[in-house]
Amino acid sequence: MAELAQDDGGGKKGGGKKRPKKAPARIDMTPMVDLGFLLLTFFVLTSTFAKPKVMSLVYPAKEQEPPDPKDPSRLVNNAITFIVSDDRLFYYKGEFHPEGNKDGEPPTQLTETDFGPTGLRKLLVEENKFVLMKKVELDGKLQRNQIADSIYKRNLNEAKKDKRALKVLVKTDMKAKTRNFIDVIDELYIASVGVIAPVDIMNSEQALLDKALNK
Amino acid sequence: MAEIKTSKGSPSIDMTPMVDLAFLLVTFFMLAATFRTDEPVDVSIPSSIGEKDIPEKTLILVTVDKGGRIFFSCTGEEVRRKVLTQMAAKYKVPLSEDNMKEFVRITSIGCSMNQLPQYLSLDGAGRKAFPTEVGIPSDSLHNELKDWINFANREMLDYGKKMFEEESSKQGKGQEPLKAEDYKPKFVLKAAMDAEYVRVKSAIETFRDLNLNNLNFITSQEASAVVK
Numbered sequence: 001m002a003e004l005a006q007d008d009g010g011g012k013k014g015g016g017k018k019r020p021k022k023a024p025a026r027i028d029m030t031p032m033v034d035l036g037f038l039l040l041t042f043f044v045l046t047s048t049f050a051k052p053k054v055m056s057l058v059y060p061a062k063e064q065e066p067p068d069p070k071d072p073s074r075l076v077n078n079a080i081t082f083i084v085s086d087d088r089l090f091y092y093k094g095e096f097h098p099e100g101n102k103d104g105e106p107p108t109q110l111t112e113t114d115f116g117p118t119g120l121r122k123l124l125v126e127e128n129k130f131v132l133m134k135k136v137e138l139d140g141k142l143q144r145n146q147i148a149d150s151i152y153k154r155n156l157n158e159a160k161k162d163k164r165a166l167k168v169l170v171k172t173d174m175k176a177k178t179r180n181f182i183d184v185i186d187e188l189y190i191a192s193v194g195v196i197a198p199v200d201i202m203n204s205e206q207a208l209l210d211k212a213l214n215k
Numbered sequence: 216m217a218e219i220k221t222s223k224g225s226p227s228i229d230m231t232p233m234v235d236l237a238f239l240l241v242t243f244f245m246l247a248a249t250f251r252t253d254e255p256v257d258v259s260i261p262s263s264i265g266e267k268d269i270p271e272k273t274l275i276l277v278t279v280d281k282g283g284r285i286f287f288s289c290t291g292e293e294v295r296r297k298v299l300t301q302m303a304a305k306y307k308v309p310l311s312e313d314n315m316k317e318f319v320r321i322t323s324i325g326c327s328m329n330q331l332p333q334y335l336s337l338d339g340a341g342r343k344a345f346p347t348e349v350g351i352p353s354d355s356l357h358n359e360l361k362d363w364i365n366f367a368n369r370e371m372l373d374y375g376k377k378m379f380e381e382e383s384s385k386q387g388k389g390q391e392p393l394k395a396e397d398y399k400p401k402f403v404l405k406a407a408m409d410a411e412y413v414r415v416k417s418a419i420e421t422f423r424d425l426n427l428n429n430l431n432f433i434t435s436q437e438a439s440a441v442v443k
Binding site: 032033036037039043047048051052053054056057058059061062084172174175176177178179180181182183185186189190 | 269
């Protein structure tokens with residue numbers, strides 16, 4: 001209890017007055033405690049602890065001239081294009097073939113998938129097996145301390161840029177919400193996709209998407 | 216026979232440990248807390264597995280809220296003052312010294328340049344309720360956001376360089392050298408979960424027009440998923 005140590009009155013010296021035994025002085029601590037808790041509440045409510053994190057995304061530099069579609073270096077053999085609409089997600093593999101194209105390829109069909117682990121993640125894991133297998137191998141080596149951290153990173157980046165690694169284009173239509181886009185990018189990071197290109201949607205793709213949405 | 220003593224008067228409880236604890240907690244929160252900044256908009260952010268910390272020294276932040284309005288902010292009092300001076304000169308908007316001080320003090324702004332003097336004379340609540348449909352204009356014909364970012368980027372580069380040199384000279388010999396990379400401007404987008412992506416995209420395109428291609432999205436962290 002809050003008590004102040006008190007002098008007994010200097011011992012008993014030669015027939016002084018007999019004082020009645022005083023109770024130790026008490027300080028009322030209630031206001032201080034009140035204030036303490038008030039401050040505590042204030043700090044608890046105003047402070048932020050969980051600092052938000054950032055997810056970085058490097059966009060391709062804007063090109064001055066439209067790229068030549070016949071340029072062989074632009075041909076990708078392992079690509080998926082995702083088309084994001086309002087809470088819905090479609091994709092097609094490989095290049096886009098419009099209906100009745102000259103090469104005689106079958107016209108591109110959009111397949112619908114979802115943002116969940118059974119949809120998008122499963123698809124990406126299957127398609128990006130090459131990088132993920134490499135990653136598991138490298139993870140194992142790193143854990144057994146066979147390779148250094150920097151070598152791990154370099155090898156993983158090399159694997160991500162390999163020809164066999166998955167490349168992904170992300171296109172959005174007018175109705176897409178930000179969280180849909182972020183969800184897709186997030187899944188791509190989880191599946192260690194190295195090449196991610198957020199690009200504009202083509203008119204022919206938009207038409208195909210409209211058809212798929214109305215179905 | 217043993218006698219049971221009954222205490223007389225009001226029973227008193229020793230509160231000292233509780234008070235000790237309370238003050239301990241107060242001290243902890245006071246020292247450990249960073250204050251929530253008073254943003255003109257509340258934005259609920261999507262989650263991701265991103266693990267990078269938000270850059271604090273050299274940050275250029277563009278916020279897109281639920282309604283697709285665009286807000287701009289950057290760190291550093293010196294930078295903010297210089298950026299505003301250049302913006303005011305470019306758009307020929309007269310700003311008082313009070314406006315300047317207010318701009319340096321607050322966080323994000325979200326209005327066009329000709330509304331700015333009025334916007335800055337409001338208080339926090341007034342700014343929250345400020346009637347604006349687009350925030351900072353960012354369409355291709357009238358892109359003020361581009362100028363904000365451009366000026367802020369230039370000023371931030373100088374400021375970051377200066378800060379880097381200053382802090383490097385203070386570093387002791389045994390310490391790890393600072394990275395110049397940490398003092399370059401970082402471009403951060405804070406987009407609301409439910410914002411139309413088209414609006415976010417217009418902000419992204421503005422960055423890309425200025426050839427700033429490395430963007431960061433603010434996300435809350437979710438438990439990192441492991442792919443097997």
